[in-house]
Amino acid sequence: MAPAEYFHSVRLLRDKCQGCVSCVKACPTEAIRVRNGKAEILADRCVDCGACASICPYHAFSIKTATLDGLEKYAYNIVLPAPSMYSQFPEQVPMEDIWQGLHNLGFDEIFDVSLASEYIAKEIETYVKNYTGGRKPLISSTCPSVLRLIQVKFPELIKQVVPVLAPAEAAAIYVRQKAEAKLGLASEKIGVWFISPCPSKETNIRQSVDVRQTALSGSFSLAEIYGKLLRCLGGDNTLNVVTGSSYGMGWGAYGGEISSAGLENALAVHGVDNVYEVLEQISMNKMPTLDYVECNMCERGCIGGCLTAENKFVAESNLRRRINILRSQEPVERELTMASSMTLEDFPRSAAYLKKLVARPMMHLDENIMEAMKKFERMEEVLYSLPGLNCGACGAPSCQGLAEDIVQGKAHEIDCIFKLRGSVHKLAQGMIELAKQIPISHEPQSLNAVEEDER
Amino acid sequence: MAENKSLKLSFDVIGGDFERAGEASAKIKKMLKMIGVPADIVRRIAIGTYEAEMNAIIHAGGGNVAAEAFSDATVITVSDQGPGIPDIEKALQEGYSTAPDHVRQMGFGAGMGLPNMVKCSDEFDIKSVVGEGTTITMRFEHISEDL
Ligand SMILES: Nc1ncnc2c1ncn2[C@@H]1O[C@H](COP(=O)(O)OP(=O)(O)O)[C@@H](O)[C@H]1O
Ligand code: SF4
Ligand code: SF4
Ligand SMILES: [Mg+2]
Numbered sequence: 193m194a195p196a197e198y199f200h201s202v203r204l205l206r207d208k209c210q211g212c213v214s215c216v217k218a219c220p221t222e223a224i225r226v227r228n229g230k231a232e233i234l235a236d237r238c239v240d241c242g243a244c245a246s247i248c249p250y251h252a253f254s255i256k257t258a259t260l261d262g263l264e265k266y267a268y269n270i271v272l273p274a275p276s277m278y279s280q281f282p283e284q285v286p287m288e289d290i291w292q293g294l295h296n297l298g299f300d301e302i303f304d305v306s307l308a309s310e311y312i313a314k315e316i317e318t319y320v321k322n323y324t325g326g327r328k329p330l331i332s333s334t335c336p337s338v339l340r341l342i343q344v345k346f347p348e349l350i351k352q353v354v355p356v357l358a359p360a361e362a363a364a365i366y367v368r369q370k371a372e373a374k375l376g377l378a379s380e381k382i383g384v385w386f387i388s389p390c391p392s393k394e395t396n397i398r399q400s401v402d403v404r405q406t407a408l409s410g411s412f413s414l415a416e417i418y419g420k421l422l423r424c425l426g427g428d429n430t431l432n433v434v435t436g437s438s439y440g441m442g443w444g445a446y447g448g449e450i451s452s453a454g455l456e457n458a459l460a461v462h463g464v465d466n467v468y469e470v471l472e473q474i475s476m477n478k479m480p481t482l483d484y485v486e487c488n489m490c491e492r493g494c495i496g497g498c499l500t501a502e503n504k505f506v507a508e509s510n511l512r513r514r515i516n517i518l519r520s521q522e523p524v525e526r527e528l529t530m531a532s533s534m535t536l537e538d539f540p541r542s543a544a545y546l547k548k549l550v551a552r553p554m555m556h557l558d559e560n561i562m563e564a565m566k567k568f569e570r571m572e573e574v575l576y577s578l579p580g581l582n583c584g585a586c587g588a589p590s591c592q593g594l595a596e597d598i599v600q601g602k603a604h605e606i607d608c609i610f611k612l613r614g615s616v617h618k619l620a621q622g623m624i625e626l627a628k629q630i631p632i633s634h635e636p637q638s639l640n641a642v643e644e645d646e647r
Numbered sequence: 648m649a650e651n652k653s654l655k656l657s658f659d660v661i662g663g664d665f666e667r668a669g670e671a672s673a674k675i676k677k678m679l680k681m682i683g684v685p686a687d688i689v690r691r692i693a694i695g696t697y698e699a700e701m702n703a704i705i706h707a708g709g710g711n712v713a714a715e716a717f718s719d720a721t722v723i724t725v726s727d728q729g730p731g732i733p734d735i736e737k738a739l740q741e742g743y744s745t746a747p748d749h750v751r752q753m754g755f756g757a758g759m760g761l762p763n764m765v766k767c768s769d770e771f772d773i774k775s776v777v778g779e780g781t782t783i784t785m786r787f788e789h790i791s792e793d794l
Contacts, residue, residue: 348690476672477694477763556683561718561789564682565654571681 198235201256201394202242206230208252213584215244215253220464220489221344221554225597226587237554239340240395241489242498243464255391255499258410260420263298266383266409268375270367272360274305275444276389276494279511280418280502285425287435292427297420299385301367302433306440308363310530311539313439313452315356320455320484327352329458329474329482332449334358336396337489338467339549343401346471347551354484357403357542359443360386360393364407365540386411389497390490404547418501437533438518439526444511446493449486454526458484463491557599567599574598579610654678654716660700662708662729665753671712672697675723679716685791691767692721692787698760699725699783705750706730707781723768723785731777739765739773 211229223237224244231252233244245253263269271294278287291302312334320330333339333353342349357365364384371382386393388411397408442448446462459482461470467487473479490496495511496504522529557571558564575595586607588594597603606612656678658671676693680686696712703710707729715722732738739761746756765771768785775781 346686348686472673475690475693476669476676476697478669478697480759551686553680553683553686555677555680557681558683561683562652565652565716565718568654568678568682 271299279507289426306436
């Protein structure tokens with residue numbers, strides 16, 4: 193069925209972990225436990241959102257991404273900067289300088305992801321407007337962590353996910369095809385790279401949930417590229433980069449999908465907890481008249497990803513200013529604006545590249561329903577006996593989580609410090625009782641000697 | 648299946664308590680997911696239970712929401728000692744609602760609750776006596792469709 197192992201770009205550096213359980217509580221899929229003082233990630237539950245990495249005070253997580261020496265493997269390298277990249281710089285830094293900087297770092301060609309976003313926005317708009325009959329609202333699919341969260345925790349919502357490519361993937365398909373034709377190079381000779389604000393993109397390149405075969409060679413950490421870029425921004429600016437309008441640029445922050453798709457009866461939800469809560473509500477059919485929900489796992493959208501360099505609020509303000517400048521030069525109507533930027537010939541359509549999103553439910557206690565029911569009963573009993581403080585000291589995310597681990601044989605009652613204290617107290621009581629029962633007369637004379645000494 | 652084991656959950660819900668409204672349904676949903684009832688069935692159960700729970704809260708001054716899960720089916724019973732429904736035929740029609748304005752303003756009262764319960768359950772039964780209360784029973788077979 194499912195592959196035995198999942199690739200994860202989010203990894204724990206055991207040496208740095210202090211066992212503080214901050215990450216355990218931040219994880220939306222309850223994928224982390226602290227055992228023997230160190231965190232452990234349960235691979236089949238992790239959705240690579242990076243919430244743990246963002247919160248860890250000891251920087252005990254590393255995110256596996258590509259490194260620039262990877263460019264050497266290819267004859268021609270194309271890089272795909274996205275709005276989240278531009279948001280790291282104040283608007284006084286022209287896009288041309290950023291592109292030239294990327295060129296200086298060794299990339300032969302640059303393609304702006306914000307333009308690809310507009311094609312995806314169009315597809316979303318069409319899909320939402322033609323959707324009839326099925327349950328609402330529809331849900332966006334451009335954040336891979338959201339897709340994984342749906343697979344694991346909300347498989348019942350799979351049918352509501354709008355089947356479109358993430359803009360970076362669509363861009364990669366496009367530039368790869370163009371480069372093959374233009375340069376007469378074999379696909380293996382062309383490197384196509386994304387500069388990612390988050391770990392979920394790299395994971396999705398290595399093990400995609402939504403595309404049959406990715407056109408991306410890898411992704412770089414935005415923060416890492418940012419550091420290198422600062423030293424080589426600008427130059428002779430001879431590059432010819434086509435770019436999107438303000439609508440494509442808007443995709444870097446929450447709300448961008450909705451406004452570029454012209455959807456009014458829609459919500460933009462961002463941040464792990466908020467996304468979780470809204471998916472839960474959609475699953476209960478609490479929003480049946482809403483058309484569309486845009487979901488970003490990171491707070492404030494991609495600009496809030498854990499691989500960004502700039503503070504997310506500063507980044508958002510940078511981005512919004514870039515958007516305003518673009519907008520002041522554009523027609524008022526969205527349709528007109530997007531039509532004038534979307535002039536590429538044969539930009540790929542999502543349907544040809546997507547695969548079906550599969551359910552990967554992780555909640556059940558046992559494969560066998562009778563066994564699961566028995567375990568559930570035991571779990572409730574155990575839970576009832578726990579203090580209900582959700583302190584996390586046991587290393588599980590909550591008392592409920594510990595109860596679950598106990599019935600699964602993965603933890604013990606005395607992992608709960610209150611239970612442990614209770615047991616120690618009982619043991620101590622028992623010893624006192626026992627001591628009382630030991631007849632004094634059996635004691636050697638030395639006991640009297642001690643008593644005499646004390647007098 | 649020879650074994651006839653079942654799991655029961657039961658919650659009292661309070662009339663007009665919109666803050667906690669939906670909690671009973673959410674807990675039932677969680678239990679069903681944990682015992683491995685297929686996701687699409689869990690969803691239908693959650694939707695039906697939520698509608699019945701809301702009706703007890705909005706129209707009946709509170710009541711009780713109970714679930715009994717067997718290996719092959721789940722039965723939901725939502726009962727109240729509220730005003731009862733004078734014309735059940737009418738109440739079952741799509742769009743029929745007596746919800747007061749302030750409730751409609753909160754987004755409830757579209758008159759789709761009872762019709763949805765009928766639609767998403769495999770068996771639906773309603774007993775209502777004016778002045779005594781209402782009991783709704785829904786049965787859901789655990790037979791999954793394709794997701
Ligand atoms: N438990 C109940 N007690 C009393 N009246 C009820 C109850 N459930 C439903 N009703 C009546 O049936 C009508 C239709 O219910 P429903 O289809 O859920 O629509 P809505 O709740 O949106 O009004 C309600 O407006 C109310 O008059
Ligand atoms: S947040 Fe998690 S990984 Fe970081 S020190 Fe605390 S327990 Fe360890
Ligand atoms: S990356 Fe997200 S899902 Fe994975 S362990 Fe960290 S918080 Fe949990
Ligand atoms: Mg109702």
